[in-house]
Amino acid sequence: MRGKLxxxxxLLALAWGASFLFIKVGLEGLSPAxxxxxxxxxxxxxxAVIAAVTRQPLPREPVVWAHxxxxxxxxxxxxxxxxxxxxxxxxxxxxxxxxATTPLMTVLVALVALPGERLTRAGLAGLVVGFAGVLVVLAPWRGAGGTVTAQAACLGATFCYGLAFVHLRRFVSPLGLPAVAVTTVQVGVGAALMLVAAPFVAVSPVHLSWPVVLSVTVLGVVGTGLAYVWNTNVVAGWGATxxxxxxxxxxxxxxVLGVVVLxxxxxxxxxxxxxxxxxxxxLVRPRTAGREREPGGAGPGTGRRRIHDGAGSRVAD
Structure with missing residues (x-):
């Protein structure tokens, strides 16, 4: 069992790490939208196939769908x-x-949005160190280059992840819904919204090739589908920490893939x-590690679950 996990x-690390490569290749023939x-x-x-095979019923309450x-x-x-x-x-x-800055963004949003959240001194130091690392990556000493806006967009994306995980923690996780059902609805609603918006935002000329088609297919099926199942199994077997x-x-x-392949x-x-x-x-993570339920144990963290998207993995209560 351990070998399977x-x-x-x-596979999970490869799928989520490779997502950015697949996005890059997909952009060779498609617009971002x-x-x-x-x-x-x-x-x-x-x-949807995974939910059907595992017989996971989808939530029906309108308020759940709204969240x-x-x-x-x-x-x-x-x-x-x-x-x-x-x-x-x-x-x-x-x-x-x-x-990789997503956990830092999540902690930052939680401190503001969740009154019960507190950071230890080590956790506060972790936030400071983490954002210092962001500045090193951004390299402001090089001046305002043409990629600053794009790098800010990446940080904006991880900030959105932080907002989403806090919303999940506050309004969805307490309901105790099956994780596969939650993600099926979440991704399904996202797909529906993009289909509605497509006539307005996805009208650029399309230049399909086998690399483009395969990249987008793998990005969706593996990075946003199968990877979630792997993630759920690993969390259940090893614990979220x-x-x-x-x-x-x-x-x-x-x-590594960017260097070797591209x-x-x-x-x-x-x-x-x-x-x-x-x-x-x-430095930030140890504060929550002691509250988690590891396999075979019980504790105040039993409601904790891991939520993900195709680009990365995060833990939400």
Whole structure:
């Protein structure tokens, strides 16, 4: 069983780390909105099949659908669009590094939106260190280059993730809904919203090729569909604390694939800044680790679940 979980953990890191490569390749023949549309439609189809096979009933309450619509906008539509737009101007590896700031953004939003949230001194230091790492990646000493806006878009995407996870924690997680059902609705609503918006935002000429078609299909089916199942299994088997270490691997995968497959160049400040961001995450994370329910145990953190999107993985209460 442990060997099976290890394989799924590795596949998870590869799927989410490779998402930024697939976005980049998809942009060779599609506009950012078209990439997101294809990603969400194929991802929703994959999750619908998974929900049907596992016989997961979807929630029926209108208020739940309303909350999941908010989550779909903040966790799928807007950040996916921002990352896809940004990758027209920045390397896929750099985008994957910025994606690793999601836990820091989530903690920052939670401090403001959730009155019960408190940070230890180590956690506060982790926030400061983490955002110092962001500055190193941004490299302001180089001046206001043409990629600053694109890098800001990446940070805007992770800030949206933070807003979405806090909303999930406050309004959805207390309901105790099955995780597969929640994500199926979330991605499905995101796909529906993009289909409605497509006549207005996805009208650019399409230049399809096998790499473009395969990239968008894998991005949706694997990165936004199967990866969720792997993630759920790993969290159930190893606990969220151990499973969350996938966040440390995805930027490594993203950068390596960008260099090897796309021939991207990496400046010294990018891996250094990423390492500083990950150090900040390590300082922030221990506060919640003691409250989680690990396999075979019980405790006040039993309501904690991991939520994800195709570009990354995060833990929400």
């Amino acid at each position: 290890t394989v799924q953990f590795v 078209q990439v997101v549309l294809g990603r969400l439609v194929t991802g929703a189809a994959a999750l 999941l619509t908010v989550v779909a906008v903040l966790l799928c539509v807007v950040p996916f669009l921002l990352f896809a737009w940004a990758e027209q101007h920045v390397d896929s590896g750099l985008a994957s590094i910025y994606n 151990t499973a969350s270490t996938v966040t440390y691997l995805t930027p490594v995968v993203g950068v 021939g991207e160049q990496v400046s010294w400040n990018e891996p250094v800044g990423a390492a500083v961001v990950l150090l900040g995450m390590a």
